[in-house]
Amino acid sequence: MTGIDNVSRETLARLERYAALLHKWNPTINLVSRTSLEGLWNRHILDSVQLFDLASHPVGHWLDIGSGGGFPGLVIALMRAERGSPERVTMIESDQRKATFLRTVLRETEQEGAVLSERIEAASPQRANVISARAVADLSTLLEYAERHLAPDGVCLFPKGVTWEKEVKAARKTWSFTLDERKSQTEPGAVILKIGDLSRV
Template sequence: MRDIIAAGLADLGLLDRVPEQAPSQLAEYGHLLLEKNQVMNLTAITDPVKVAQLHMLDCAALLTCADFQNRALLDVGTGAGFPGLPLKILVPSLQVTLLDSLNKRVDWLAQVSAQLSLTGIRVIHARAEEQALEKGFRDSFDLVTARAVAELRLLCELCLPYVKVGGAFLAMKSVDCGRELEEAAHCIKLLGARLEECRDYTIPGTDVIHRLVVLRKVAPTLKGYPRRWAKIQKAPL
């Protein structure tokens, strides 16, 4: 896994920009993931090569799209830690908060962070629509990421309230999300953001193309958002 990750980072032009130990740390993370996956559902991808490519290198590609140095990042619905944990390994100055609603995953992520000797990282067990109402979270992060396979309108309402004015929400989507983006136009504007760019990238070693949707926060999100999850699902903005 280490060699595949190192080669992929080189293909992305990142190998000289990340810590020397990063490929080894990402590989160790991958092995821990597959080991834990035998007793807890963390990923449908169980081939080590695919884990290296479709998890680690997919996340690493974000470094070609945005500046993460000395930023504060919140990863909403982090699941098995993607993309927040790989980004932390690749950019040690990044202050990372991993947020997930499943306590078992949060506990495991805390263990992995300790095993990888990572500092400047915290894990929080909470629902995204509720944590956004807590002091120190709303309009507070330079960058917010989401890799969840949810509709963009739902993701925007969950994630944009966390982004500080001038910061950005980075949504990891498929290349066929054009209609989804059009339908989210009203939601994006209402929540205080604008579409800055859509950046397509190919995951090294594969023919898989993904899209990063960058939404820039230009005004504070109105009070009242995010709404309760049942309302968000029933009546998307």
Template sequence: MIADEGEARAWLRQLPECDDAAMVRLERLADLLADENQRQNLVSAASLEEVWRRHIADSAQLVPHVPRGTSPWMDLGTGAGFPGLVVAALRPDCEVVLVESRKRRIEWLERAASELGLTRVTVQGLRLEDVPARNAAVISARAFAPLDRLLDLSARFSTSDTVWLLPKGRSAQQELAMVRGWNHMFHVEQSLTDSEAGVIVGTLAGPIRPARKGKAS
């Protein structure tokens, strides 16, 4: 378990993706976040004191679940850019689509991506319901919506091979248990940054279709 800022940095450093250039991007992201948070409430002020554990490592723990070269990655309801901007900072060759509908958040995401030189990041400044359908290789969402609602909104972006990575805090197991009507291979993994939190990981085959009634003889 990652317990503090020093451990968060050390854990990041052991990731294959976290070379010196990636670490510079993450340092810059932390600085940009702290500066912007004075203008709009991107994250809680208290969490900035543990930004490396609470936001950067918490986002980066999703990366090892996905082989390098897997793209595109859609981050739904990305808000302040977590996990999407961290994913892009670690894998700048990956196409990362950040979905966010709030105007000031959209402006922040575009500015941050530009400042970090993340040329493969695009921001979809729309409500999720209005985002054009496309196939994603990875779908992430950090505390965006309850799992059943998220699947209703987002299954159209998924194929049977799409990897879903959903940090869910304490509600992970409960939300998974409440899913009905979907063929899925989801399970909960322990968060590396919070002993009481879980990450829902897996794939979605599609909705469960009712069995056809046989013809009367």
């Protein structure tokens, strides 16, 4: 049982292919921790699907920073064909081996997406309508990253754990933004921060 009931059979088949490749590659490049691999569908895949559902579709360009083994960027790219949105997905992942894994899954599932294997600080401006980043950095750092890559009306979707209020308070010292926090469906106490109208204080 995957616990995911709001996607088509085709999307589910792609996600299952992705899960199989993750199991195959994980012992070599450690894409996710061995313990969390046991809860792959709920802990990682469903967690990424809920981000997809929180965006206001149709989305033009979706940028995922620090995609690692593909959460949430690759899940977004695999859901794209079914929903017709986002128009395009870019994943930025500085680890070359992980970037190769992301490209391999896109190829094997015959899906489109760009994978940039460089640091976000070095990437050319992406003009993204949605920026996501999961388990990459604290909120203030993520906003620094986002500033250069967000389209004027763009929003950020950042999953955060129980310390999210502290991170928001710290970020408000430098940044002005609108905030809509949604309870995570997969982790008690965790939230997804939807951030818009980003500017410096």
